[in-house]
Amino acid sequence: MAELELGSRFQRRFLAARQLRSFPWAELEQKLRARPGSPLLAEILQKTILHPLCVKYPPSTKYRRCFLTELIKKHESTAAEPLDELYDALADILNEEESSHGYKNYLLPTGECVTLSESVAIISGGTTGLVTWDAALHLTEWAIENSSVFSNSDCRTFPCYIASGVTDVVYDPEIILTLIGMLQKLSASRADRKPPEVYIAFTIRNPDTYHLFQAELDKVGIGWQIIPAHSNSIFLYDMQPNVTILQLFI
Template identity: 45%
Template sequence: MEESPAAPALPEAFERRFLAARPLPSFPWRSLEEKLKNSLDSELLLNILQKTVLHPLCVKHPPSLKYTRSFLSELIKKHEAAPSEPLDELYEALAEVLSAEESPQCHRSYLLPSGNSVSLSESTAIISQGTTGLVTWDAALYLAEWAIENPGAFTNRTVLELGSGVGFTGLAICKMCSPKAYIFSDCHSQVLQQLRGNILLNGFLLKTEATTLLQPSVSTQISPKPTVMAVQLDWDLVTTDQLCDFQPEVIIAADVLYDPEIILSLIGVLQKLSACQADQKSPEVYIAFTIRDPDTYQLFKMELSKVGIGWQKLPSHNKKLFPYEKHSEIVILRLKV
């Protein structure tokens, strides 16, 4: 379902959606048609082309060719239905895409309020290699928005992310919230390989040993770049000692509750992490997820209560920074472990 942005913001609305490779029906095509109907000028279409297919980020980190072809075909349809002069640049861009070869990897890019961006290499298949972790899910975008609105929760602190997937939330936090250290984690080796590639793609160096995170920091100055790790973490096999080695002060997870069977494994990890108290203070825990099945949500809260983990639903945040469609409610729970 498309949104209807104000006319001056139309190219920017196309830009944000195209960079993130959002579904084409979510683009404001109707607003574009109205604008083109009342103008003989091709400048608007040229502006949209420059902010999408020809955007420097897309040239450097291209989206799927199939996606780009579909987008250009739709843009050309709108152009041909309008009274404006033919725009050679549109057809040249399509010809270039038609002659290129599709790759099993594509990119999505997200613009940050700082003017910086996060680019991710992802699988062109939604479920690949037996895992759903090779794409970015909406709750990851929602949690990143909340983090950017609440940077104090992460600044100069050690953050452990459970089920990082391709890494969007953590990379946004690393670029916008100045954590001292950030530990990405996932259990699937294929996801971990993709994740490590995305961390490097966004200009961060990877540490290989947990000991690098444990050096005492006497300075309260904010480091321009956090210490970053990406570790394989099987929730059922990891020990309390292994988790405590990271000394996490903040724990986050996004969209890890898509399957009721995962709930007990997640709660088991949270119980182990509750034993990792720095200065007698339990880590702060934030879990974001899309409520696809209300029964799964209720089961999670019920299982939390059984083991004495309290929870508080955080208020919805104010600013939507990233393009996604909230077909279902997305919530963030702050847990008291």
């Protein structure tokens, strides 16, 4: 039972392409040394590299190569017989061309999956932010836990959700003012004059920028309140982000 759980932990992290250092490698090595002939590695291979989701929507070539290399290291550190499937899978990936994109597959508690395509480049087309931001994942978890916010919504009353990193997207006063101006126009353009529900999630990296954003909201009369932390933990984070969600009243 414990080995099945370990395999599932590897699966969720691998399909979501989380950083390799976040995997329970030490626990895996301990189990392999205790049972050199265990089928655990073969099971992990089936749940990761050979999983149908990975076959159809694979993480980047580099990511899969590094993952398999680490699995092989753990296998070779034991006295077990060579596992041909591991080396065959690595050989297949080594023959692939380096990919410019990779996929992240987020497994949901319902058994469904959300698949996103991301650029593997840190900077592309002169811009950054071509990956899934932790603030977006955090906001999605909150939305799932607070599904009542979405009830009875249509195209006129649907809440407005923005996921951002204040020091990465709103990183100077000019951009903060542009965002606030957009929010004001959003409210003024509504024919029914009913204010939209606005929720903004962002990672606090620079407290000064965070407080500047709040001060600029106060100047134009946009009210705000901090949404309490949610208990949902659906997505795996490489490290727990310092994410805050604000509800705005415009």
